[in-house]
Amino acid sequence: KNEVEQSPQNLTAQEGEFITINCSYSVGISALHWLQQHPGGGIVSLFMLSSGKKKHGRLIATINIQEKHSSLHITASHPRDSAVYICAVHMGTSQGNLIFGKGTKLSVKP
Amino acid sequence: NAGVTQTPKFRVLKTGQSMTLLCAQDMNHEYMYWYRQDPGMGLRLIHYSVGEGTTAKGEVPDGYNVSRLKKQNFLLGLESAAPSQTSVYFCASSYFRNGEQYFGPGTRLTVT
Numbered sequence: 237k238n239e240v241e242q243s244p245q246n247l248t249a250q251e252g253e254f255i256t257i258n259c260s261y262s263v264g265i266s267a268l269h270w271l272q273q274h275p276g277g278g279i280v281s282l283f284m285l286s287s288g289k290k291k292h293g294r295l296i297a298t299i300n301i302q303e304k305h306s307s308l309h310i311t312a313s314h315p316r317d318s319a320v321y322i323c324a325v326h327m328g329t330s331q332g333n334l335i336f337g338k339g340t341k342l343s344v345k346p
Numbered sequence: 347n348a349g350v351t352q353t354p355k356f357r358v359l360k361t362g363q364s365m366t367l368l369c370a371q372d373m374n375h376e377y378m379y380w381y382r383q384d385p386g387m388g389l390r391l392i393h394y395s396v397g398e399g400t401t402a403k404g405e406v407p408d409g410y411n412v413s414r415l416k417k418q419n420f421l422l423g424l425e426s427a428a429p430s431q432t433s434v435y436f437c438a439s440s441y442f443r444n445g446e447q448y449f450g451p452g453t454r455l456t457v458t
Contacts, residue, residue, distance in 0.1 A: 240388065266444045279436060279449040322388070326444040333379055333404060334447060336388030 239263050242323050242337035249344050255310040257340045259323030262304065269334060270297050270308050271322040279322070282308075313344045347372050352437050352450035359427040359457045367422040367453050369437030377440045378420040379404075379447070380412065382433040389436065395420055396443075427457045 241260045249255050259268070270282040283290050283297040285306075290297050294313075299306040310317055320341050324334040350371045359365055369378065376397050381389040391404030393412040401412045409431060411423045420439075424431060437450040 269447070271449075277434065277452045277454075279438075279452075281446050281448070284446050324389075333391045333394050334389075336381075336390075338386065338388045 239327075239335050240323055240325055240337040242321075242340050244340060245338070246341045247343070249313050249342070251314060251344055251346050253313050253344075255313050255317075255342065255344075257308045257321050257323075257342070259306045259308070259337055260304060261306075261323075261325050261335075263325070263327050263335075265304075265325040265327055267326045268299055268306050269324045269326075270306075271324060273320040273322060273339070275319070282321075310342075315344045315346050318343050349373065350437055350439055350448050350450040352435075352453050354453060355451065356454050357456070359424075359455065361428060361457060363427050364423070364425050365427065365455075366424075367435055367437075367455075369420045369422070369439075369450055370418055371420075371437075371439040371448070372418060373439065373441070373448065374417070375439035375441050375448075376417075377443060377445075378414065379438045379440075380410075380420065380422045381436045381438065382406065383436060383452075384433050392422065392435075427455075429457045431455065432457045 243258045267286045273279045294311045296309040320339040322339045323337040353368045379394045380392040383389045395414040398417040435453045438447040440447045
């Protein structure tokens, strides 16, 4: 049973579209992370949040602790946003290690 | 600052050979992690360290050993490589226990 579920697995969008990626988790957490993995393989942290909403440029992340759900939104998508987006959580009892979703592969067409 | 670096970037081993992957960070982070990434699966924790001289097992530790003799370095060893260990290995570090993690560029290992 996966503790972190992402949807959709794959997403194709046209440049300029508004994109939403969802993440649900089944355990108590202390924080949730959104990560980006580009085709070259490197992993970069986009957001870390434990409540509410955060915004950075065209990216917005929200979390609803009661519903155990988070969303990552991309406004005015661009081909350079094409990447795998990974949701990961810190469980409340963890020693700091992350539990990862399987990722959402996003492709933005020009 | 280099951040988190990993060596080597690529390696091909024959079954039964041994090797060591090196992770180094220059951010004075206490916490360091080794993850593996396989197709169709999320990253999984192999071993981790909460400080110099400490190590602990993660979700998939079998076939691997680790050492953290210096705070900035975290070594992952494969004593007798198996094809099931073909994967991409990522090292990560963080300052706080549940803080932002910084990832290395990854090591792509193939065991034939």
